[in-house]
Amino acid sequence: xxxxxxxxxxxxxxxxxxxxxxxxxxxxxxxxxxxxxxxxxxxxxxxxxxxxxxxxxxxxxxxxxxxxxxxxxxxxxxxxxxxxxxxxxxxxxxxxxxxxxxxxxxxxxxxxxxxxxxxxxxxxxxxxxxxxxxxxxxxxxxxxxxxxxxxxxxxxxxxxxxxxxxxxx
Amino acid sequence: xxxxxxxxxxxxxxxxxxxxxxxxxxxxxxxxxxxxxxxxxxxxxxxxxxxxxxxxxxxxxxxxxxxxxxxxxxxxxxxxxxxxxxxxxxxxxxxxxxxxxxxxxxxxxxxxxxxxxxxxxxxxxxxxxxxxxxxxxxxxxxxxxxxxxxxxxxxxxxxxxxxxxxxxxxxxxxxxxxxxxxxxxxxxxxxxxxxxxxxxxxxxxxxxxxxxxxxxxxxxxxxxxxxxxxxxxxxxxxxxxxxxxxxxxxxxxxxxxxxxxxxxxxxxxxxxxxxxxxxxxxxxxxxxxxxxxxxxxxxxxxxxxxxxxxxxxxxxxxxxxxxxxxxxxxxxxxxxxxxxxxxxxxxxxxxxxxxxxxxxxxxxxxxxxxxxxxxxxxxxxxxxxxxxxxxxxxxxxxxxxxxxxxxxxxxxxxxxxxxxxxxxxxxxxxxxxxxxxxxxxxxxxxxxxxxxxxxxxxxxxxxxxxxxxxxxxxxxxxxxxxxxxxxxxxxxxxxxxxxxxxxxxxxxxxxxxxxxxxxxxxxxxxxxxxxxxxxxxxxxxxxxxxxxxxxxxxxxxxxxxxxxxxxxxxxxxxxxxxxxxxxxxxxxxxxxxxxxx
Ligand SMILES: Cc1ncc(C[n+]2csc(CCOP(=O)(O)OP(=O)(O)O)c2C)c(N)n1
Ligand SMILES: [Mg+2]
Numbered sequence: 001x002x003x004x005x006x007x008x009x010x011x012x013x014x015x016x017x018x019x020x021x022x023x024x025x026x027x028x029x030x031x032x033x034x035x036x037x038x039x040x041x042x043x044x045x046x047x048x049x050x051x052x053x054x055x056x057x058x059x060x061x062x063x064x065x066x067x068x069x070x071x072x073x074x075x076x077x078x079x080x081x082x083x084x085x086x087x088x089x090x091x092x093x094x095x096x097x098x099x100x101x102x103x104x105x106x107x108x109x110x111x112x113x114x115x116x117x118x119x120x121x122x123x124x125x126x127x128x129x130x131x132x133x134x135x136x137x138x139x140x141x142x143x144x145x146x147x148x149x150x151x152x153x154x155x156x157x158x159x160x161x162x163x164x165x166x167x168x169x
Numbered sequence: 170x171x172x173x174x175x176x177x178x179x180x181x182x183x184x185x186x187x188x189x190x191x192x193x194x195x196x197x198x199x200x201x202x203x204x205x206x207x208x209x210x211x212x213x214x215x216x217x218x219x220x221x222x223x224x225x226x227x228x229x230x231x232x233x234x235x236x237x238x239x240x241x242x243x244x245x246x247x248x249x250x251x252x253x254x255x256x257x258x259x260x261x262x263x264x265x266x267x268x269x270x271x272x273x274x275x276x277x278x279x280x281x282x283x284x285x286x287x288x289x290x291x292x293x294x295x296x297x298x299x300x301x302x303x304x305x306x307x308x309x310x311x312x313x314x315x316x317x318x319x320x321x322x323x324x325x326x327x328x329x330x331x332x333x334x335x336x337x338x339x340x341x342x343x344x345x346x347x348x349x350x351x352x353x354x355x356x357x358x359x360x361x362x363x364x365x366x367x368x369x370x371x372x373x374x375x376x377x378x379x380x381x382x383x384x385x386x387x388x389x390x391x392x393x394x395x396x397x398x399x400x401x402x403x404x405x406x407x408x409x410x411x412x413x414x415x416x417x418x419x420x421x422x423x424x425x426x427x428x429x430x431x432x433x434x435x436x437x438x439x440x441x442x443x444x445x446x447x448x449x450x451x452x453x454x455x456x457x458x459x460x461x462x463x464x465x466x467x468x469x470x471x472x473x474x475x476x477x478x479x480x481x482x483x484x485x486x487x488x489x490x491x492x493x494x495x496x497x498x499x500x501x502x503x504x505x506x507x508x509x510x511x512x513x514x515x516x517x518x519x520x521x522x523x524x525x526x527x528x529x530x531x532x533x534x535x536x537x538x539x540x541x542x543x544x545x546x547x548x549x550x551x552x553x554x555x556x557x558x559x560x561x562x563x564x565x566x567x568x569x570x571x572x573x574x575x576x577x578x579x580x581x582x583x584x585x586x587x588x589x590x591x592x593x594x595x596x597x598x599x600x601x602x603x604x605x606x607x608x609x610x611x612x613x614x615x616x617x618x619x620x621x622x623x624x625x626x627x628x629x630x631x632x633x634x635x636x637x638x639x640x641x642x643x644x645x646x647x648x649x650x651x652x653x654x655x656x657x658x659x660x661x662x663x664x665x666x667x668x669x670x671x672x673x674x675x676x677x678x679x680x681x682x683x684x685x686x687x688x689x690x691x692x693x694x695x696x697x698x699x700x701x702x703x704x705x706x707x708x709x710x711x712x713x714x715x716x717x718x719x720x721x722x723x724x725x726x727x728x729x730x731x732x733x734x735x736x737x738x739x740x741x742x743x744x745x746x747x748x749x750x751x752x753x754x755x756x757x758x759x760x761x762x763x764x765x766x
Contacts, residue, residue, distance in 0.1 A: 019310075075305040076359055
């Protein structure tokens, strides 16, 4: 009867920046068994009164519609926007520490250059790269770094926005 | 903001400010239990006369009492509990109200702000614990926010899909002076529930209903929540169309049960005609119900050939379990108004001949008389529980009667055999199925309607879950009646064990029961007992006649089961009928069904 194919959705949620609001959103996902593949949150108003949560989730179309409706009925939620319904931009930032010497170290630097990763810290045995891009690009870069001494990663999660003049508010 | 700033006045203490806000919200009674963290509010209550406080005997009961009050009046029920154990005791009641969409505000004490997080005495992370148990909750951290939050709590509780809202009140906030302001006249910043239906959806719905050959209206608790006028319009619309109508457990009373268009309750223990009409309909109008699993049975076999229209105030109910063809988001009252206008405006005649054939079919199903049972009349015969409810109904139907229930077989028999003509007269724990709901709920109803006849139809097991509230009945001279269908079993559990677990009655026998007559007497109430069929009417008459709380212990057939029954995992057309009414063996329960509750 209902469609069982899974799709991924990137959803932006504009919320009142009050204590407990993130717990409400996360509790909704865990309580109802929805997936969270990725989540970011930060204040976006100058006075700090509103925050924007970006969620990457997956499910059937019916489940994703449910997720949006459930988010929308939370009292401190201003707006829910399913960015994956239209053209949108998504970026993630990663800080990546690679430890090594010799040929591996040189290869890491060459690849970083090809990916336009910036070196933000270096010692004789290590590099820390900063890389921004879509999730897939970050994943690909990390795969390449793994044999070259990848030691540690810190990722921000996805920030996303609609293309063109469309806005969330 | 509209630019005008309301004059702000400093009130002596946060506690007084809270009471003032409650009065501004029209609160006349609260149900509560004191403790260290809420003593400032109790002190403020002591020094005023406008708000009545009903002291319960357990915080869970305070919440159910507020539910009974709310459901029988249409107002917001108010609860006051202390921090820690007071709050945790209230949790079951809050979830109950959440599941059944009952508007409540629960004020809860908390340790002072500077001790929060220190594992202080009677500290609990109340907002954390109750986040999934409420529609919304607040922790007041600053005196400036206190009154605004209390007002907002009422707004959130009563508007949109109603529900429980908790406000956690640290003790320092309650003793510090706090500014008072009137309820906001401007809209809430982020919370804007939709109440007016989209006119295009209404037109689509009417077009669909006009062409229907085998329509059905399926109405739920949302109609009751929308107020008595919504129930009146539901009756108007149903009579205008001539369509058959069924009610959910929560919706009983939304449409008069005596009306020939009413085909009874639907769902797991619904009537044969209601369930088969749901199964065989070609257009279904669901108004104020949520396709609950007790109603739908096996989802992939639910009303397979029908177009479905779903009108509900909560957008998250749309396409949650059942995919619908027309989704109308709005308040039931506004939706019914719009439907009536659009029905009258749309010149298309409805398909009368097809409707007549549909009614013929429904009447064939009706003739099956699926609620039939046999009560032997010879003196000494054991009382059939169905008969007890029917006699209770007959004895009370001329009066203003409110019925609450506990949870189990007795609840289903009450739903099947007591006929509700008006909304707000039936309170039962539908979504959560909370044993122990009925007595405190009856208390709340009786507080709201001091002169009405209020009866908790109970089971001997459930009643023990909040029996301490007999003390509250006595203290406030609330003459509520407890009508126990005493089958000496957790009957509903026993029924499932009989049907699904080879009659192995594991822990479902009600061993070591109290003597309910003596129990009543020890709580300053009247105790009555009916052991045989000839005792029943006399006990009912006596129970109604006395102006005191009564426990009527009605001994009923221990092995009686509730029929019809759609076993878990079965479809509407796979009903199990009562012993006198079976053609074949009935459905068997699949492994998947065994896993369901
Ligand atoms: C708080 C709670 N615990 C357990 C249950 C599971 N349960 C549902 S009905 C029932 C038996 C109720 O027995 P009784 O009150 O005697 O009613 P009867 O079914 O016999 O009419 C039980 C244990 C429940 N609904 N609520
Ligand atoms: Mg029982």
